[in-house]
Amino acid sequence: MKEKIVTVHNLTKSFKEVQAVKGISFEVNQGEVFGLVGPDGAGKTTTMRILAAILSPDSGSAEILHLDSIKDREKIHDRIAYMSQRFGLYQDLTVQENIKFYADLYGVKRTELKESMDKLLSWSNLTQFKNRPAGKLSGGMKQKLGLTCALIHTPELLLLDEPTNGVDPVSRKEFWNLLYKLVDDGLTIIMTTAYLDEAERCHRLAFMDKGKITARGTPKEIVNLIPGGVFKFNSENPFEESNRIAETTQAVSTVFGSQVHVMGKITAEQIQKSINRQAEIVRSEGSVEDAFVYLSEIEKNHG
Amino acid sequence: MVIEHLTKKFGDFTAVDDISFSVNKGEIFGFLGANGAGKSTTIRMLCGILKPTSGRGLVGGVDISKTPEKVKTFIGYMSQKFSLYDDLTIQENLNFFAGIYQISNRKEAVKRAIESAGLTGKEKKITGSLPVGWKQQLSLASAVMHNPSILFLDEPTSGVDPITRRKFWETIRKLSEAGTTVFVTTHYMMEAEYCDRLSIMRAGKVIALGTPIELKRKYEKKSLEDVFVSLVQKGVSK
Numbered sequence: 207m208k209e210k211i212v213t214v215h216n217l218t219k220s221f222k223e224v225q226a227v228k229g230i231s232f233e234v235n236q237g238e239v240f241g242l243v244g245p246d247g248a249g250k251t252t253t254m255r256i257l258a259a260i261l262s263p264d265s266g267s268a269e270i271l272h273l274d275s276i277k278d279r280e281k282i283h284d285r286i287a288y289m290s291q292r293f294g295l296y297q298d299l300t301v302q303e304n305i306k307f308y309a310d311l312y313g314v315k316r317t318e319l320k321e322s323m324d325k326l327l328s329w330s331n332l333t334q335f336k337n338r339p340a341g342k343l344s345g346g347m348k349q350k351l352g353l354t355c356a357l358i359h360t361p362e363l364l365l366l367d368e369p370t371n372g373v374d375p376v377s378r379k380e381f382w383n384l385l386y387k388l389v390d391d392g393l394t395i396i397m398t399t400a401y402l403d404e405a406e407r408c409h410r411l412a413f414m415d416k417g418k419i420t421a422r423g424t425p426k427e428i429v430n431l432i433p434g435g436v437f438k439f440n441s442e443n444p445f446e447e448s449n450r451i452a453e454t455t456q457a458v459s460t461v462f463g464s465q466v467h468v469m470g471k472i473t474a475e476q477i478q479k480s481i482n483r484q485a486e487i488v489r490s491e492g493s494v495e496d497a498f499v500y501l502s503e504i505e506k507n508h509g
Numbered sequence: 510m511v512i513e514h515l516t517k518k519f520g521d522f523t524a525v526d527d528i529s530f531s532v533n534k535g536e537i538f539g540f541l542g543a544n545g546a547g548k549s550t551t552i553r554m555l556c557g558i559l560k561p562t563s564g565r566g567l568v569g570g571v572d573i574s575k576t577p578e579k580v581k582t583f584i585g586y587m588s589q590k591f592s593l594y595d596d597l598t599i600q601e602n603l604n605f606f607a608g609i610y611q612i613s614n615r616k617e618a619v620k621r622a623i624e625s626a627g628l629t630g631k632e633k634k635i636t637g638s639l640p641v642g643w644k645q646q647l648s649l650a651s652a653v654m655h656n657p658s659i660l661f662l663d664e665p666t667s668g669v670d671p672i673t674r675r676k677f678w679e680t681i682r683k684l685s686e687a688g689t690t691v692f693v694t695t696h697y698m699m700e701a702e703y704c705d706r707l708s709i710m711r712a713g714k715v716i717a718l719g720t721p722i723e724l725k726r727k728y729e730k731k732s733l734e735d736v737f738v739s740l741v742q743k744g745v746s747k
Contacts, residue, residue, distance in 0.1 A: 245670040372696065
């Protein structure tokens with residue numbers, strides 16, 4: 207059994223009249239990449255801020271590294287890293303100066319700084335750029351520098367809030383390789399993302415919608431929540447046909463490029479009847495993105 | 510749009526290096542590339558904001574080097590950095606853009622924009638308090654208020670969930686069916702799948718061009734993501 211290093215129990219948080227988090231519970235094991243996914247406004251960022259011990263919940267509890275998120279706030283800050291959507295880098299400071307700045311903030315000992323900085327710079331391939339101002343780095347490099355700064359105090363838990371927004375696919379791939387290297391060394395990662403192809407790379411996922419967790423499991427388990435798999439067919443008018451299916455049947459339908467994906471209680475014959483043509487329909491396993499759409503739509507219809 | 514040998518140099522750095530391609534009316538054209546490949550510089554030239562060093566660009570039949578100010582009258586532009594004023598209401602933001610674009614029947618145009626963004630009844634809401642998805646619809650509505658014939662979208666759906674993204678693309682598809690040409694940059698290949706044709710830029714050059722299906726076939730990859738990574742990474746290791 208792996209050690210549980212995050213235990214969230216019945217957590218709630220409201221802002222004025224809006225209840226952002228409505229009693230969620232989950233656990234994260236040591237060495238795991240745990241993904242929190244869900245639509246905009248689902249409560250993901252609020253949850254992350256509670257886990258980072260910078261926001262207090264209204265009720266319920268969050269135990270981080272066996273410490274209480276309210277009482278042991280300072281101790282938690284020393285042992286975790288939180289990279290928010292707007293991670294602050296000083297554009298006119300060099301790569302090295304930015305890292306030193308964060309090292310000072312976290313009280314990293316000067317004697318240890320050089321070694322961990324060298325190690326992190328080589329890990330992130332930023333060594334040759336250490337004297338370049340952060341403002342002159344590419345988007346992908348800035349993001350790696352942000353991560354390097356966040357890791358300078360050797361945290362045990364890394365919280366990433368939508369870390370790859372606006373980053374190109376090659377840099378994203380490199381970013382993920384870096385994350386896996388950290389996990390190999392024992393780090394635990396909790397991340398939020400709006401991109402479901404990234405969610406596939408997590409060990410376990412929790413789906414959040416309107417402040418609640420609506421599904422959880424490994425990516426495979428999540429995909430298996432779509433009963434009977436996904437019907438797929440190519441279409442000249444994908445949006446039109448997808449909408450027609452959604453309106454005339456009980457199924458959930460969505461569009462991927464020029465392809466329509468149909469999920470739920472339906473048969474290929476019923477699809478063809480709905481769109482009034484003989485489409486070439488194949489039935490296959492879905493993706494996490496399919497499951498996301500399916501679960502969100504089901505929730506909307508019943509909730 | 511017809512682009513021939515378009516080049517932009519900043520000092521001795523060539524940001525856009527002799528690119529040529531054309532975009533058809535009503536087409537959704539995806540303009541892909543790594544961070545720093547020259548996409549934004551190209552868009553700024555096509556919008557008439559930045560003067561090309563050499564080469565030629567015709568946007569809606571207008572020469573971007575000779576009469577760049579004319580281009581601005583029939584294009585729309587939307588980026589992931591919302592150009593909306595957070596402390597104004599939805600209605601106030603649209604009034605503002607209607608003023609900028611010197612739209613004659615302002616009241617009617619604002620009403621239409623609110624309807625198209627699905628924000629009827631929410632006119633008095635403060636923009637800053639809106640969910641990302643709504644802001645995005647509003648941003649798009651403000652960018653097309655003056656009925657532009659060409660719409661530039663610069664990473665329009667960064668950080669948006671799949672359902673909101675799908676709704677957005679459905680709107681884009683409708684605009685294109687009504688004859689608007691859409692020129693879009695994105696880092697998300699799931700989104701690139703919605704485009705009629707795509708180009709991929711690397712180090713200032715266009716290195717691939719075709720429909721999503723053509724590109725996957727040509728480079729023998731299952732997904733556009735794999736096509737992109739293989740083409741762009743080749744350049745990195747070189």
